[in-house]
Amino acid sequence: MRIGFFTDTYFPQVSGVATSIKTLKEQLESQGHEVYIFTTTDPEAEDFEKDIVRMPSVPFVSFTDRRIVVRGIWFAYQIAKELDLEIIHTHTEFGAGFLGKMVANRLRIPVVHTYHTMYEDYLHYIANGKVVRPTHVKHFIKMFVNHSTGVVCPSQRVVDTLKRYEVDVPMKIIPTGIEVxxxxxxxxxxxxxxxxxxxxxxxxxxxxxxxxxxxxxxxxxxxxxxxxxxxxxxxxxxxxxxxxxxxxxxxxxxxxxxxxxxxxxxxxxxxxxxxxxxxxxxxxxxxxxxxxxxxxxxxxxxxxxxxxxxxxxxxxxxxxxxxxxxxxxxxxxxxxxxxxxxxxxxxxxxxxxxxxxxxxxISAERFGSEIFTFYQELIHYYGENHDEERLPKRTVRKMRVRIASLKNSEDK
CATH class of the missing domain: 3.40.50.2000 (Glycogen Phosphorylase B;)
Incomplete structure (x- = not known):
């Protein structure tokens, strides 16, 4: 299977999310699958990294040691199309996450999302919690995740949170494994x-x-x-x-x-x-x-x-x-x-x-195996249920126009 990961966080940035993504990539590759990572530029990154596509990014607001993709949608779409990806797996709700969804919709392939971060625990970083409220998080996450084919939940706490946010796509609890x-x-x-x-x-x-x-x-x-x-x-x-x-x-x-x-x-x-x-x-x-x-x-x-x-x-x-x-x-x-x-x-x-x-x-082997099984289930689910009419026509048109306009702007 040919899989594309879209994430705003990856090495050389050190975090639990980056470690989880790297572990999953290695496990899927050990099973014979091809995994490509679409992520942010980083001043500490090497000039050439096999199977990693880096897109222009800037430091993330209030988290200056983290970055967020700001452009490169047409570039990512062209590469994803050339690689003939079969499924996209997003690991962020921001820049690269939206990019991954747009590419998946354009390629008409399923997109699975892993909900890594409990954002309500981080609101104090943004204007001391006075600007972004829990209700804002709920509406944003509901919108983002409900436009996925399915979602990986590392724990029951994530499932409970997403249900509270009124997320109604298929969910599966798959704890992140480690290289024991x-x-x-x-x-x-x-x-x-x-x-x-x-x-x-x-x-x-x-x-x-x-x-x-x-x-x-x-x-x-x-x-x-x-x-x-x-x-x-x-x-x-x-x-x-x-x-x-x-x-x-x-x-x-x-x-x-x-x-x-x-x-x-x-x-x-x-x-x-x-x-x-x-x-x-x-x-x-x-x-x-x-x-x-x-x-x-x-x-x-x-x-x-x-x-x-x-x-x-x-x-x-x-x-x-x-x-x-x-x-x-x-x-x-x-x-x-x-x-x-x-x-x-x-x-x-x-x-x-x-x-x-x-x-x-808690082994990485079990983690990789369960994720791949979920991929297969979602590809089948997507094939049975996907219809462009399921999305509002206006939304589909906007996605197409957005990709086309970004192509023109990036060509200049």
Whole structure:
């Protein structure tokens, strides 16, 4: 099958969405399919990248480390037509997402969408939440997703949200898988993990508590920092290591100073992708209080690395961490410190058999297989139900005129 991914986020930008897309691309290609990525330009990108088409872009409002496609529709359409794509998979609701829909409509092929981001959790970034309201998100997402053939939902939370938005296209829950081999890593020795802990200033007998994510407000890392003094009262040998970069780091560092726990908390910044597994292996526990996750790749990575998780739960995470040997979840922000303290006190060991079973559930292989099956279902569904008259004639005409006008403007 020939598949086109349209996304505003891809490497060298580092994010859970980029990782998910790369994982899916590799899995589909391992099954013999052809996958082409249509995405943004990036000053850090290589000059030539196989099967990647980059289109002019600009930094996204309020997220200057992210980009959005601003033109190149005719260019993308011509390439997609030449590649004879059979299905388009959009991974954004903005520039490249709209572009993908227009190309799919012009080629008369199905378009599947993955809803990666819970936008209501990010409204504070746009004029402190005073301009864009939840009701605006609802209407925008309803319009965008309902013009897809189907939608991939990484978790039940996404399904519930889209139903609340009155989305009525076929949905399927397919959690994003991970390359478990990249994290099981029997080649990472105790010598290496001890060397990393020493580099971080963590002594023998001290507990390494790991937070690994983008450092942004919605990740709720401040909840962990605020309650860390309580953890220290029970475990004065605990050390919090915060890995990642993002716009909220300065505020977190100020909070650490205000609490007087500089000796017990450190920020590493972003670490190379190939070194992440070693951090998981070196840690005693992985923690998170994020409430904005739709797929939680870092949680799965921690479990694959053999590191137990203490995290704020939701429908997806409660299913992922469904046995005490894998970790514990808590319901409210204020429950973090008590849950972590209690879990450490229990001294529960990871059960290899339960971990191995979980690895099958979260594997990239299963992820790729389920996505391809959904593609087949949607192609059949599209063939049975597609009729240009299903879209308002005015909308179809606008799409055709838009592509034609953009061709003329790009030729100039």
């Amino acid at each position: 081999g990249r994290f099981i890593r029997p080649d990472i020795t105790s010598v290496e993990t001890e060397a990393l802990r020493e580099k971080l200033g963590i002594q023998n007998g001290e507990l390494m508590i790991l937070s690994l994510s983008r450092i942004s407000y919605e990740k709720n890392i401040h909840v962990i920092v605020e309650q860390f003094p309580e953890v220290l009262m029970s475990f004065p040998n605990a050390r919090l290591v915060i890995v990642g970069k993002g716009p909220y780091r300065d505020e977190l560092e100020e909070l650490v100073e205000q609490l007087g726990v500089q000796k017990y908390v450190q920020f590493t910044g972003e670490v190379p992708h190939e070194d992440v597994a070693c951090y998981y292996h070196a840690a005693d526990y992985f923690v998170s209080a994020s409430t904005s996750e739709t797929q939680g790749l870092t949680y799965a990575e921690a479990i694959a690395s053999g590191t137990q998780c203490v995290v704020e739960g939701n429908d997806y995470l409660n299913q992922l961490i469904d046995h005490e040997t894998l970790g514990a979840t808590f319901e409210q922000d204020e429950d973090f410190s008590d849950t972590l303290i209690h879990y450490i006190q229990q001294q529960i060991k990871m059960d290899p058999a339960i971990q191995a079973k979980k690895m099958i559930e």
